[in-house]
Amino acid sequence: MAVLIEGISVVIKVESIFSKYPGGWGQFKQEVPNKTLCSDNELARVGFMAPDDVRHYCNFLSTKGLIYLADGQAQDIVVADQIRGFTCKCTWAEFGHVNLNDNSNQKITACRILNSDNYQVFIPVGWSYEHSLSKEHTFIENRNIKNRTIPLENENNLDTFLDKKAGDELYLGRTSRHQSPNKKSFFVRLKQIIGTIGLKKN
Incomplete structure (x- = not known):
């Protein structure tokens, strides 16, 4: 079995949730910060679009007793990027691409427990x-951000931008905010976000 990987996904061993997380699975589910949770009973996955949100959530999970890294290897948690795969060495899970419902026009990225x-x-x-994001996303390199996008608004944990090159509106879902959304700090945050994963078209 496997779980969907989109954007930047935090993947957690279900057995670690049951054995370490205070309150077990029920409490874990209540504390997921968005609606992207899915599980195959071996792995649980929560997806994000911004690296800051991933760091914030991994730090939160560490306060619950789950370990992300030890000696450079994933322990209870591994982070998987939709484009690049695992962000660190992981010996207990595998990452790859599959056709959703055997439809070659619907390719998705997934992660499953090893073997x-x-x-x-x-x-x-x-x-x-x-x-x-599996169907359509936009990836913008850091060096192209200022020339390529215009921040439009941020409201209800959704940042909206104009892609000057394509003329499309792009959006970025957020689960945490550590800076006020004034133009200066907003654009610094934008550099960190887009250079890592990209944006979804409206």
């Missing part, structure tokens, strides 16, 4: 390929 022989991919409740 699993079940190919079913679990997705978040309410997720659809048509409105997903």
